[in-house]
Every structure is written in structure tokens, then in C-alpha cells.
Amino acid sequence: MGNQVTDTIQRIQCVTLGCSKNRVDSEHLLRQFQAAGLAVAPEAENLAEGRVDVVILNTCGFIQDAKEESIEAIWEAVEAKKEGLVKRVYVFGCLSQRYRAELPELIPDVDGFFGAYDILPLLEVLGVPYRPELATRRLLTTPSHYAYLKISEGCDRTCSYCAIPKIRGKHHSVPMEDLVSEAKSLAEAGVRELIVVAQDTTYYGLDLYRKRNLAPLLEQLSLISGIDWLRVHYSYPDSFPEDVLDVMANNPKVAPYIDIPLQHISDKVLAAMRRSVDGAQTRALVEKIRNRVPEAVLRTTLIVGHPGEGKREFNELLQFVEDYRFERLGAFPYSEEEGTWGAANLKDTLSRRIKQERYEELMELQAGISYDFNQSRIGQRERVLIDSVSEDGVYVGRTQKESPEVDGEVLIKPVNGVANRALIGQFADVEIVNADEYDLLANFI
Numbered sequence: 004m005g006n007q008v009t010d011t012i013q014r015i016q017c018v019t020l021g022c023s024k025n026r027v028d029s030e031h032l033l034r035q036f037q038a039a040g041l042a043v044a045p046e047a048e049n050l051a052e053g054r055v056d057v058v059i060l061n062t063c064g065f066i067q068d069a070k071e072e073s074i075e076a077i078w079e080a081v082e083a084k085k086e087g088l089v090k091r092v093y094v095f096g097c098l099s100q101r102y103r104a105e106l107p108e109l110i111p112d113v114d115g116f117f118g119a120y121d122i123l124p125l126l127e128v129l130g131v132p133y134r135p136e137l138a139t140r141r142l143l144t145t146p147s148h149y150a151y152l153k154i155s156e157g158c159d160r161t162c163s164y165c166a167i168p169k170i171r172g173k174h175h176s177v178p179m180e181d182l183v184s185e186a187k188s189l190a191e192a193g194v195r196e197l198i199v200v201a202q203d204t205t206y207y208g209l210d211l212y213r214k215r216n217l218a219p220l221l222e223q224l225s226l227i228s229g230i231d232w233l234r235v236h237y238s239y240p241d242s243f244p245e246d247v248l249d250v251m252a253n254n255p256k257v258a259p260y261i262d263i264p265l266q267h268i269s270d271k272v273l274a275a276m277r278r279s280v281d282g283a284q285t286r287a288l289v290e291k292i293r294n295r296v297p298e299a300v301l302r303t304t305l306i307v308g309h310p311g312e313g314k315r316e317f318n319e320l321l322q323f324v325e326d327y328r329f330e331r332l333g334a335f336p337y338s339e340e341e342g343t344w345g346a347a348n349l350k351d352t353l354s355r356r357i358k359q360e361r362y363e364e365l366m367e368l369q370a371g372i373s374y375d376f377n378q379s380r381i382g383q384r385e386r387v388l389i390d391s392v393s394e395d396g397v398y399v400g401r402t403q404k405e406s407p408e409v410d411g412e413v414l415i416k417p418v419n420g421v422a423n424r425a426l427i428g429q430f431a432d433v434e435i436v437n438a439d440e441y442d443l444l445a446n447f448i
Contacts, residue, residue, distance in 0.1 A: 011090065012129065016044035016055045018080075019144065020073050021063025023200050023236070023408075025096055027153040029061045030141035032122055037142050039131045046144060050083040057091045057129070058083070062098035064170055067338045073098045074110075081112045093117065095125055097170045101342075119171060139185040146390060148428030149196040149407060150189045154182055154220065158202040160239070162266075163277045163345030164306065164337060167202055174202070176211045183223055190229035195428060196388060197230055198406065203239040205247070218246035225256040231430070232388065234406055236262040240288050241279040248295040258403035259296050262331075264304035265289075268323040269316035272309050275349060282319075289327050300404045302331035307365055308358030309337040310349040317361055324368055330376050331410055332369045336362045370440045377411070377438035384434050384448060387413050392422040400431070400445075411441040418447055 015036055019029040033043055044055050058080045062073035073096075080092045095117035099106055106116050117125045126133050143150055155176040158168050186197060199221070201207060208216025217235070224233055233256055235247070240263055251259050267273050268282045280288075292299050305320065312320075324332065336358035339351045387400035390407065398415040405411055415433055417423070433445035 012041060012056045014042040014044050014055050015057045015059065016046065016048060016050075017059045017061060017144075018046055018076060019061045020076060021061075021065065021069055021097065023151040023198065024153050024156075024202070025061050025063060026144060027141070027151050027200070028096070028119070028122070030144055031138075032059070032061075032125070033142035033144070034137050034140045035122075035126055035131060035133060038134050038137055041131070043142065050080065050088050053088045055089050057093065058089050059093045059095065059125070062094055062096040064096070064098035064101040065166060066335065066340065070098060077110055077113065081110060084112060093125060093128070095119070095121055101166065101170050139181050140188055141185070143189075143192065143194075145407070146428065147193045148388065148390075149198065150194045151200050152182060152186060152189075152197045152224075153177070153200050154204060154207050154217075155201040159206070160203070160279070161277050161344055163275060163349060164309065164340065164343060166340045166343050169342050171202065174206055174210060176207050176209070176216075178211060179208075179216065179220055179223060182220065183227070186224050186227050186230065190227050193229075193428065195229065195430075196232040196234065197224060198234045198236055199224075200236045203237060204235055205238045205242070205244055215242075215244040217244055218250045221247070221250050221257050222254065225254055231256060232258055232403060234258045234260050234403075236406070238263040240265055240285055243288055245291070245295070248292060251296045251299065258300075259298040260300045260302070260403060260406065261292060262302040262406070266304065266306050267309065267312070267316075267320060269312065269319050272311045272316050272320075275311035275345075276306075276309060277344060282323075286323075286327070300330045302333075302406070302409070303329050305332065305334045305365065306337050307334055307361040308353045310345065310351055310353075312337075312353070321365065321368060324365065324372070328372050328376070329369070330373070330404070332366075332372075333409070334362055334365050334369075373411075374438075374440035377440065377443055380435045380443065381438055382435065384432060385413075385445075387415070387431055387433050387445070389415075389426045389429055389431060391427060392424055396420075396422045398422055398426065400433075411443065413443045413445050415445045415447060 017029045017033055019026045060076055063069040083089050084092050091114040093115045094113055097119050099116040100118040103116055123133055157171040157174045159174045251257050270281045385402045387402050389398050389400045391399045393399055400413045432448045434448055435443050435445050437444040
């Protein structure tokens, strides 16, 4: 193979679809491209400009909506190739990992499909030499002051609705020394906040250290100069490591914020989901978090319309949400995914209409809870991290109670009417003056 880097490729674009864990994979890949001398096009750059030689799509294959989004993005890139706007299109990630046999027949104009772990073969086909010394280095695609840190990969659980174990395989942790090295390099590049992610962050360390090591990892990361905030996403309720709560309660760098997808509360539905916890254990865990970390903000995700959910089970879910009042909550109507335990063993009996109605009723309830929570913060003084400046010249920030991309924002008017973009990535103290169910308004103190 000739040196395709210098002969045919000058500018490359990587489009990331799906979750933040995919984004980390893309950023590792982009760092290798950068080291090879390739120019990296912004993800939002329109292919119609004709300035990109190669498009790489990092796809999601988790649920139907995500799969459809990935397929649509692939077709758009292929059309740009047919029009002569790009030279080549490559696809990697979860979708091609899951459907690597079917996709080449469905979309034959793609130049190559690669699985979720096929970064080395993808680099090889592009003629880019892999540099192992950059294994813990990334080219950020988030704003430069925050980044995601993926601490493990895969999952050992067998939840009925989830295809992740089939796509990503068994759980394996990243060694702590590699994570600390990666985090230090991010801090040196200006990152102030790390969002710790995995398929299940609470499982971290079991394979390497024979114990759950999330709390010690958070302590090690908090020692890194330049890192001011740490945040944990995607925790599993079964055998939740309680030492993490001690760290959250006592370490000011670790945000009192837990993203813990509970999925349901009915014993019947949880058993059908193969969640390894029942309703009583779920309630006990939420109460323990509230007692141990009184300032904790809880984000959860729920599934409505799962097989086994009748009116009684759905009403129990509504009452659970009303009683425990999660500050952040998202939901999904159940969709049967081929290759999962549920698709093989459970019959999806509810119509799409009923699922959608239940979803809307749940989210309407949550909107009121979120509104009450945000209203309770009016008059409080809080520290914000400035993420951006809006088109109308307003600062957009977050407190430790808001995670980027998934939660609301704090909107702050400039003191003199003109926003100073130099404040992006900096901390500031504000007073909350108004709020709706999503965002808060604040003034600088």
C-alpha cells in the first residue's frame, strides 16, 4: 500500500453519533490522525463545501432511533461521495459492530465497515501508522474546558432490553495509571471538568483489582492539578459502592451528582428486565444516597412499556417518581431489540400508541418536579462554569448540578451588556434569580 496520507488524504472529518463513550473513541482516533499530519475538519462542517477528503462515521447501534440516525448519516455521506464532494466514506462503531454482515449489502458505496474496536485496521486502511505512545492522548471535540473520561468498556450484565454486551462484549477496566495519565494530559490542555463514563461505572476495577475501585479512582483524579470538577455518569443500582458516597460528601471536587439509570420500580417489570434488584432495594438505595449526600442531584432513566408493564405497574412507576422526586429524569418507550434476551424470551404486547402516551404522562409529571427543583434554587448563590456565549450575547453556564448536553443550563446576562468570550471555560459566582423546568437565570455576584 502506498503512503495514502501524503498521496490522497489531506483533510478528514469524523462524525460521532450516539453516546459520550463513542465520543471518547473518536477523540483517540483523531489524535492519531493529527500525529500523522492530517488536517481535522470540524464535525459540524458541511460536506457540501467540498473541503473534506475522507468522512468517518462513528455510529450507534443501541436502540431503534439511534440506529436510524446512524443510517441516515451514512446515506448523507455516501450521497456526498457520489457527488464528488468527498473521496471516501468509512463507518465504524457500534452499528457496524452489530451489523457488520448486513451493512455492506445495504450500503455498498461505503468504502469500509469496521467494528467498535477496529481502530487499528481503520488506521491501516488509511495508511496512518499507529503511535502507541499516544494511546492515552486525545484531540478534544468537546469545548476545551470539559471532557469525558471512559474508565471501562463492555458489560457483564444481561438486562433484557440491552444489546450492549453483544456489541461491546464483556466488561474490562482501563488501568488506573492509564486513566490518570490521560486525565493529566487533558488537564494540561485546559480541561477543568472530567465526566467519568462507562457502561457501568460502579463495576470499575473488579476485573483488574478484584474490587470496585471507583472511589479510589475519583480520589486519584481529584489530585490532578487543573481538574476542578469530577462527575459520575452511568451507575448501576445493584451493589452500588457506598464509598463513592463518602467521596461525594467529603471531596469538594467530586460533584454531588449521580447518573443512575433505574429503569423501573415494579418488582414484576424489574424481574422481566433481569435487573438484579427489586423495588424495595431500589427505594433503599435512593434513600441512602439522599441521607449520605443531602446535596446530591440524582439523574435517572426509565423505560415505559416494557413487557410485563400493565396499568398497575405503570401507576406504581408514576407514584415512585412523585415520591422520590428526581432532579433529572429521562425516559424511553420500550423497543424490542433483536439479539437481546428480551427479544428472545418476552413478547412485546403494548402498542406504540400506548407506550407513547405513558411516556408523555411520565415526562409531564417530571416537568413539574424539575420546575419545583429549579424554583427552589432562586435566591441561592452558586458557582458556575461558563460553557459558551449564546447568539444573543448571554453567557451559558452550569453548576455542579448540571451535566453538559443532557441537563438544563444557567443563563447569565453580561454585566455591561457585552459578553467577554475570554470567560468561556472560567468559573464565576452567580445568584439564581429565575427559573423554569429546564433552565435557570442568574446574575453575576
